[in-house]
Structures are given as C-alpha cells and as structure tokens.
Amino acid sequence: MRTNATLPTAGIIAILLILALGAGCTGTAPGGNETPTATTTPAGGGNVLRIATTTSLENTGLLAELERVYENETGMDLQFIAQGTGQSIDSGRRGDVDLVLVHAPDLEQQFVDDGFGIDPRCIAYNYFIIVGPESDPAGIANMTPVEAFKTIYLAGTNNTPGVIFVSRGDNSGTHNQEKVLWEQAGYDYDTEILDTGGWYVEAGKGMGDTLILANEQQAYTLSDEGTYLSFADRLTLVPVIAEGAELLNRYSAIAVNPEEHPGVNAEGAAEFINWLTTNETKEMIGNFGAEEFGKPLFTPLYAPECAEPPFNCTCTGEVTG
Amino acid sequence: MVNENPIIEGFIEAIELIVTLDPQVVEITIRSLYVSLTATFFAALIALPLGALIYFYEFRGKHAVVSTLQTLYALPTVIVGLLMFLLLSNIGPFGFLRLLYTPGGMIVTQTILIIPLLMGLTVSALSGIDRDKRYTITALGASRLQTIMTIIAEARFAVMAGVLLGFGRAIAEVGTVMIVGGNIRGATRVLTTAIALNTSMANYSLSIALGIILLAVALGVNITLSLVQRR
Numbered sequence: 343m344r345t346n347a348t349l350p351t352a353g354i355i356a357i358l359l360i361l362a363l364g365a366g367c368t369g370t371a372p373g374g375n376e377t378p379t380a381t382t383t384p385a386g387g388g389n390v391l392r393i394a395t396t397t398s399l400e401n402t403g404l405l406a407e408l409e410r411v412y413e414n415e416t417g418m419d420l421q422f423i424a425q426g427t428g429q430s431i432d433s434g435r436r437g438d439v440d441l442v443l444v445h446a447p448d449l450e451q452q453f454v455d456d457g458f459g460i461d462p463r464c465i466a467y468n469y470f471i472i473v474g475p476e477s478d479p480a481g482i483a484n485m486t487p488v489e490a491f492k493t494i495y496l497a498g499t500n501n502t503p504g505v506i507f508v509s510r511g512d513n514s515g516t517h518n519q520e521k522v523l524w525e526q527a528g529y530d531y532d533t534e535i536l537d538t539g540g541w542y543v544e545a546g547k548g549m550g551d552t553l554i555l556a557n558e559q560q561a562y563t564l565s566d567e568g569t570y571l572s573f574a575d576r577l578t579l580v581p582v583i584a585e586g587a588e589l590l591n592r593y594s595a596i597a598v599n600p601e602e603h604p605g606v607n608a609e610g611a612a613e614f615i616n617w618l619t620t621n622e623t624k625e626m627i628g629n630f631g632a633e634e635f636g637k638p639l640f641t642p643l644y645a646p647e648c649a650e651p652p653f654n655c656t657c658t659g660e661v662t663g
Numbered sequence: 664m665v666n667e668n669p670i671i672e673g674f675i676e677a678i679e680l681i682v683t684l685d686p687q688v689v690e691i692t693i694r695s696l697y698v699s700l701t702a703t704f705f706a707a708l709i710a711l712p713l714g715a716l717i718y719f720y721e722f723r724g725k726h727a728v729v730s731t732l733q734t735l736y737a738l739p740t741v742i743v744g745l746l747m748f749l750l751l752s753n754i755g756p757f758g759f760l761r762l763l764y765t766p767g768g769m770i771v772t773q774t775i776l777i778i779p780l781l782m783g784l785t786v787s788a789l790s791g792i793d794r795d796k797r798y799t800i801t802a803l804g805a806s807r808l809q810t811i812m813t814i815i816a817e818a819r820f821a822v823m824a825g826v827l828l829g830f831g832r833a834i835a836e837v838g839t840v841m842i843v844g845g846n847i848r849g850a851t852r853v854l855t856t857a858i859a860l861n862t863s864m865a866n867y868s869l870s871i872a873l874g875i876i877l878l879a880v881a882l883g884v885n886i887t888l889s890l891v892q893r894r
Binding site for chain 2: 551
C-alpha cells in the first residue's frame with residue numbers, strides 16, 4: 343500500500359527534478375556562453391588576451407595604463423590576472439592564459455626550455471631594494487645586498503631586538519630573488535632560513551600587502567623599486583640598500599606555446615608582444631610614474647644593450663606567434 | 664608622509680564615490696549582483712526539488728544525507744574554489760568549457776557552493792510544517808499529491824528565506840570568486856575581490872565604498888528575510 347502511494351509521488355518529484363536539472367543545464371550553458379559576449383571571451387577567442395602577471399606590476403598601476411592605451415588602439419580586451427610570477431608561469435603551463443608578464447629569469451628560462459613558453463622578450467627593468475625601518479636595527483646601511491642579508495640573518499637568529507625580515511613567501515619573482523640572495527649569502531633557504539625563528543616572517547601575499555605588513559611590524563623586506571615608490575607615501579619604511587648588481591629586476595613577456603595548448607590566443611599574444619617592444623610603448627613605460635612618484639618606475643630595455651650582461655635577453659625582433 | 668587619518672578620509676571619499684555613482688563602483692556592484700543572483704537562481708532550481716525529494720521520499724540513509732548536507736553548509740569557500748579551479752582549468756576534465764577566469768565559471772562555482780545550503784534548508788522548511796498540519800490535511804481527505812502540494816505551499820516562505828540566505832552567502836564570499844574568477848578588472852572583479860585588492864593596494868577609500876555597498880546588500884537581504892519570516 344505504501345509503495346502504491348509513494349511511487350507516483352516519487353515519479354512526480356523526479357520529473358520536477360529532471361525538469362529543474364534540465365533548466366539548470368541549458369540555463370548554465372548560456373550563462374557561460376552569453377557572458378563572453380557581454381564582457382569576456384574565453385582564451386582563444388579573437389578579442390580577448392589573458393595575461394598572467396605579477397602583483398608588483400599590477401600594484402604600480404602600470405598594467406591599467408597599458409590596458410587603457412592598448413585597448414584604445416586595437417580594441418583587444420586585455421585581461422590581467424595578478425598572481426605572482428611562480429603561479430603566473432604555472433597558469434601559462436596549463437594554458438589557462440595566453441601570455442605571461444613576469445620577472446624571474448630562472449623560472450622564465452625553464453618555462454621556455456620545457457617548451458611551454460615561446461618568444462620571450464625582455465621589456466624593462468628596475469632594481470629590487472631592501473627596505474627597512476629608518477633606525478636600521480641590524481645596521482646594514484651601505485653594505486652590499488649579500489652582506490646585508492648575512493647581517494640580517496645573524497642579527498635575526500640572535501634575536502636582536504627589532505630585527506624582523508618579512509618575506510613574500512609566495513613563490514613570486516620577488517620571493518625568488520630573495521631566495522637567490524640568501525643562497526649567495528651562503529645559506530640554504532629550505533633548511534637554514536625557513537622556520538628558524540620569529541625573525542623570519544612569511545607574508546604569503548602580494549608586494550603591496552607585504553610592504554604594508556612590513557611597515558606595520560617595522561621590519562626589513564625585499565621589494566621591487568616600482569611598488570615601493572608607488573606605496574612610499576603610505577609607508578614609514580625607507581630604502582636601506584638600493585644599489586648592487588644582484589638587485590637587478592628584469593621584466594619579460596613570454597607567449598604560451600600554441601603547440602602545447604591549441605586553444606590559446608597565440609596571434610593576440612604575438613601582436614601584444616610586438617606592441618610592447620615598439621619604441622613608443624617603451625617610451626611610455628619609461629615615463630610611467632615620473633610625474634606621480636618623482637622618478638620613473640621602470641627603465642625600458644633597448645637593443646643592443648639588452649643582449650649584454652647583466653641583462654642577457656632579447657628585447658627586439660618581430661614575433662609571429 | 665603617512666596619511667593623517669586614512670579612516671576618516673577614506674570614509675569621506677567612499678561616500679563621494681557612492682553618491683556620484685563612480686562608474687567603477689557601479690560596474691563592480693552590478694557584476695557582483697549578476698553573478699550571485701544567477702548562481703542563486705540556478706542553485707534554487709536544482710536544490711529545491713532535490714530537497715523536497717529527500718523530505719518526501721523515504722529511503723535508507725536519509726539521516727546521513729541530511730547530516731551531510733548540514734555539514735556542507737559550512738563548506739569552506741576556498742575549498743570549493745580550489746576544486747572548481749582544478750576541474751575548470753585547461754588541464755582539468757572540464758577545461759574544454761573554457762570557464763576558468765570567466766563570470767560563467769564564477770556562477771557555476773557559486774551555484775555548487777550554495778546547493779547544499781538550499782537543499783538542507785528546504786528539508787528543514789518542509790519539516791517545520793509537518794506533523795499536525797499533515798495529519799489535518801490527510802484527515803480532510805486529501806490525496807498524497809494534494810498533501811505534498813499543500814505542505815509545499817505552506818512552507819514557501821521558509822523556503823524563500825533559505826534561498827535568501829544562500830544569496831547572502833554567495834555575494835559575501837571571496838574564496839571561490841578570487842580563485843576561479845581571477846579578479847580580472849572589467850571582467851571578473853566583484854565586490855569582495857575588489858575590496859581585497861584595493862586594500863592590498865592601500866586604496867582604502869575605494870575599499871570602504873565597496874564595503875558599504877556590500878553591507879547594504881547584506882542588510883537588504885536581512886530586511887527581506889525578516890519581512891518574509893513575519894508573514
């Protein structure tokens with residue numbers, strides 16, 4: 343008797359459910375397809391170029407400026423996803439983006455060597471700086487970057503009051519540069535720096551966040567010059583060390599290889615790279631921030647200078663995608 | 664060097680941004696509403712019949728299902744985000760849909776996020792009616808189908824309250840939209856991710872303005888909720 347009553351009911355509910363699911367499916371599909379026409383097209387669509395990039399570029403406002411100019415000139419919809427260099431290159435490996443705009447030469451080289459990245463072009467550079475409290479509790483002023491890292495390590499592990507180092511801790515380009523400096527100072531990053539006490543703080547955040555965190559804690563941190571300058575009016579931290587060849591910070595654009603990921607917008611990526619390497623664009627990058635921050639945030643790279651040490655990269659030549 | 668009082672200054676600028684209908688603020692607000700409303704709509708379409716099915720249909724392990732649903736109310740948004748990111752990424756099983764870093768992907772993800780909540784609350788809403796009314800209805804000679812329809816009609820305000828709660832959860836969360844949407848300016852940036860980004864860029868006034876709007880939406884949902892419950 344019970345089954346007699348429940349079966350039709352179950353049937354009705356099941357039909358309702360299937361209808362709902364059907365509506366859900368057919369509804370969701372247009373949801374996904376219709377939005378592209380409104381705002382976005384998935385990577386591979388002709389009008390959208392997805393660029394995974396670093397927080398240090400996004401935080402300076404340069405990307406917004408490039409986007410505005412490029413979109414006006416070409417009608418291409420540039421979509422920047424700010425992730426940090428490590429994650430950006432990973433997005434490129436997966437083919438989730440068409441292009442990466444990053445700053446970690448070692449990771450870039452590997453990306454290209456593995457066949458996922460093509461047509462690398464270096465665009466501009468500035469310097470990393472070691473910023474810290476004006477009182478300089480570790481006493482590193484006037485040292486070379488490597489000496490300074492040694493001194494911070496020794497002071498930090500000795501629990502010298504006020505000596506804290508804030509790391510990006512997010513596998514970004516800046517974080518990679520920091521690891522290189524620890525290694526040049528003679529320490530193994532994984533065993534001798536990580537988890538060695540309260541002096542070493544891992545923020546796990548973008549450059550701007552990390553600067554704000556370091557400012558709150560009155561700590562030392564490694565920053566790119568551009569982000570520091572664009573944040574300087576909100577910080578009491580000062581650049582303690584701003585010179586040294588080890589602190590070179592070079593930005594490159596690399597297209598994702600369409601042979602690995604056929605869906606990517608290779609043509610759009612090539613066009614954007616060619617646009618980035620034009621003299622007009624480089625001039626624009628070279629002037630960016632001069633008015634607002636008192637000095638330009640980036641120095642564009644020109645041939646033949648870019649092919650020589652310390653840059654050792656390609657900065658001209660049309661790419662075809 | 665440091666701004667004199669970022670909080671007060673931020674508030675004043677925030678009010679200005681809202682009052683003058685700053686295009687960026689308006690655009691982000693509309694996108695946030697669009698994504699979360701659409702997600703709530705699809706989630707309701709799927710979850711309400713499923714919830715009713717669970718309530719009306721006796722089966723083995725029903726308690727376990729309801730408990731699981733209730734546990735999933737608290738499903739951490741970043742976990743849903745991570746899962747959907749892996750599924751929707753180009754190398755994932757649904758990569759061919761190309762939904763990663765699109766509003767469509769955000770809608771699908773938020774839909775999945777709030778389905779357990781809507782299903783569970785539908786079951787609770789129907790349970791809340793039950794017993795006495797059910798007996799009365801049956802005693803009055805209603806068929807099984809009529810009983811079900813009457814109970815659903817009686818529970819509609821409670822169900823609606825559940826849907827509003829689901830919408831509140833969707834619009835206020837930052838985990839999935841950050842991971843799946845990618846916070847792309849002009850494409851996938853919504854209220855919560857814009858607040859996170861602008862705070863990290865020390866644009867406190869824009870953050871405060873967006874925060875006020877987000878709070879206003881939450882307040883609106885709450886007011887609607889209490890109106891619905893009062894009926």
